[in-house]
Amino acid sequence: MAGRIQRSFSKKTQRIAVIGAGPIGLTLSILLTKLQHHHVEVDLYEKRSLTQFESPPDDTRVLGTTFTCRGYRPICLAGLANAYGVQLNGTQIHLPPQSSLCNTQYSYQNGREGDLFYSLNRKQLLTDLKTLFCQQKSSTLYWDHQVLDIDFETGVLKHSNGSKSAKSKQYDAIFAADGVYSQIRNKLHQNGNLRQSLTKCDLGYLYIEIPSLCRDLINTDDSSNYIFDKHSFHTFPTKEKCFTVVLPEPGGKFSASFYLMRDAYSKLIETGQLRDYLKSLFPQLYDAVPDFDKQLERKTLRDIVSVKLEPSWSYKDKLCCIGDASHAIFPFYGSGLNTGLEDVSEIISLVEQHDFQWDIIFQEFYRLRKPNTDAIQELTLNRLESFMNEMRDPQYGQFRNALDILNNSYGDSFWSVERLVRFSHVPYNQIFKFLQTEKAIVETILGKDDSIRRALKEGIRKVERVASTESMIEQMMREHREIVEHIKSPQIK
Numbered sequence: 001m002a003g004r005i006q007r008s009f010s011k012k013t014q015r016i017a018v019i020g021a022g023p024i025g026l027t028l029s030i031l032l033t034k035l036q037h038h039h040v041e042v043d044l045y046e047k048r049s050l051t052q053f054e055s056p057p058d059d060t061r062v063l064g065t066t067f068t069c070r071g072y073r074p075i076c077l078a079g080l081a082n083a084y085g086v087q088l089n090g091t092q093i094h095l096p097p098q099s100s101l102c103n104t105q106y107s108y109q110n111g112r113e114g115d116l117f118y119s120l121n122r123k124q125l126l127t128d129l130k131t132l133f134c135q136q137k138s139s140t141l142y143w144d145h146q147v148l149d150i151d152f153e154t155g156v157l158k159h160s161n162g163s164k165s166a167k168s169k170q171y172d173a174i175f176a177a178d179g180v181y182s183q184i185r186n187k188l189h190q191n192g193n194l195r196q197s198l199t200k201c202d203l204g205y206l207y208i209e210i211p212s213l214c215r216d217l218i219n220t221d222d223s224s225n226y227i228f229d230k231h232s233f234h235t236f237p238t239k240e241k242c243f244t245v246v247l248p249e250p251g252g253k254f255s256a257s258f259y260l261m262r263d264a265y266s267k268l269i270e271t272g273q274l275r276d277y278l279k280s281l282f283p284q285l286y287d288a289v290p291d292f293d294k295q296l297e298r299k300t301l302r303d304i305v306s307v308k309l310e311p312s313w314s315y316k317d318k319l320c321c322i323g324d325a326s327h328a329i330f331p332f333y334g335s336g337l338n339t340g341l342e343d344v345s346e347i348i349s350l351v352e353q354h355d356f357q358w359d360i361i362f363q364e365f366y367r368l369r370k371p372n373t374d375a376i377q378e379l380t381l382n383r384l385e386s387f388m389n390e391m392r393d394p395q396y397g398q399f400r401n402a403l404d405i406l407n408n409s410y411g412d413s414f415w416s417v418e419r420l421v422r423f424s425h426v427p428y429n430q431i432f433k434f435l436q437t438e439k440a441i442v443e444t445i446l447g448k449d450d451s452i453r454r455a456l457k458e459g460i461r462k463v464e465r466v467a468s469t470e471s472m473i474e475q476m477m478r479e480h481r482e483i484v485e486h487i488k489s490p491q492i493k
């Protein structure tokens with residue numbers, strides 16, 4: 001046909017195994033079976049039973065989760081709605097009662113109108129993805145099937161179903177989406193195929209469900225009826241190395257994750273003072289949860305672990321780790337799931353480009369994604385520093401205020417780091433480069449120009465009129481113009 005290039009795709013049916021029906025395994029499996037022009041069969045293996053999946057016995061499966069445009073793209077392609085969950089318009093920082101600031105709370109806007117930032121209930125997300133997966137014709141979900149071993153050379157996967165004897169099946173390619181403690185990745189490490197490093201965070205977390213913070217359950221749609229704003233991301237920093245994140249969930253509920261130092265937690269348990277400690281640090285939360293004590297009795301502190309792999313995430317053309325299995329990230333930027341879903345988008349696009357040449361796909365996948373996943377791990381550590389130290393510092397309010405003003409006044413040319421992470425598709429490694437520039441811009445504004453400082457303190461949002469500051473900011477912004485151009489480029493919209 002004149003003027004049109006006809007691509008020919010391999011006719012061979014691709015048999016693919018995905019290990020783990022977490023959000024990454026499920027989304028990847030759906031998108032693989034939806035590939036146009038290809039015939040793909042996907043077997044998805046999940047070690048949990050359907051009952052455990054539907055009524056998760058532990059907190060990790062029910063956690064509230066923040067969701068950004070990075071994660072939305074693949075789940076929308078999989079078939080979920082564009083606006084999914086509770087929209088988060090702002091962030092509220094609830095300062096400790098004994099704070100030196102007169103206000104006990106300050107807030108800032110999350111992004112700008114139209115930016116996607118949602119809070120989801122993880123159980124709901126998994127259930128909806130499972131339903132979509134089961135609608136695909138050439139795919140099978142094996143509940144209660146633990147993958148025991150893989151022969152990396154031949155692609156033979158060994159799995160067991162409860163007490164029944166183990167069975168084997170051969171695949172063209174296998175994806176290990178089996179989470180932070182991936183058994184498959186451990187085996188690659190033990191065989192010397194790659195190096196893994198697992199880092200345990202000094203903090204662990206306790207998850208508390210908040211049935212409803214609505215004063216009047218009949219009027220759940222009325223926002224003014226809520227003890228905490230139901231369209232905000234809430235954080236509660238303290239003077240101790242301990243803080244809480246509260247997320248609204250669909251249906252008027254909220255969920256709270258308390259982050260505590262592991263050694264402090266052990267001492268509190270030993271001395272029986274955990275409840276009093278949390279009560280004294282978070283009186284607003286304690287009072288808002290009627291069965292706080294009861295829930296706390298059933299909880300133990302859960303570990304937070306990050307994972308890095310070098311010099312690859314895969315083995316030849318047979319196996320590739322994806323999601324938390326390849327790069328688990330501390331949760332302080334709410335980015336682990338979103339980053340894993342970006343992986344899924346990348347894999348699907350590489351499969352389309354390279355027509356199932358798995359060795360090329362896996363190598364390209366690592367080359368493109370690894371700098372980004374390393375960068376988001378660094379950005380997350382920086383964010384942890386904010387939670388632990390900066391947020392409770394009165395100056396942080398001014399810092400946030402300055403960012404807010406810059407975001408609002410220079411919207412087209414200034415994107416704060418937080419906005420870039422949450423509301424753009426700019427690669428994380430580019431954002432990381434901007435971290436220091438952002439600090440410098442804000443510190444210059446706060447440090448050098450009295451009128452600006454006063455304006456910020458008084459909340460006057462007309463800073464852009466002050467010419468000297470404008471030129472100063474302009475100069476610094478040249479450094480991140482490249483990033484802003486990238487945001488505007490059509491292919492990432």
Ligand SMILES: Cc1cc2nc3c(=O)[nH]c(=O)nc-3n(C[C@H](O)[C@H](O)[C@H](O)COP(=O)(O)OP(=O)(O)OC[C@H]3O[C@@H](n4cnc5c(N)ncnc54)[C@H](O)[C@@H]3O)c2cc1C
Binds near residue numbers: 020064146257329
């Ligand atoms: C406290 C906390 C808060 C978080 N908040 C956010 C947030 O707000 N936003 C965000 O983007 N991310 C967040 N994250 C990160 C996010 O939860 C993870 O990145 C995400 O769940 C990873 O998904 P996954 O599918 O890779 O792994 P998982 O969700 O761990 O799923 C792995 C699946 O594999 C199965 N499996 C394991 N081994 C086998 C085997 N041998 N055979 C068969 N099946 C197996 C498991 O049963 C499980 O179903 C948070 C994490 C934590 C700890």
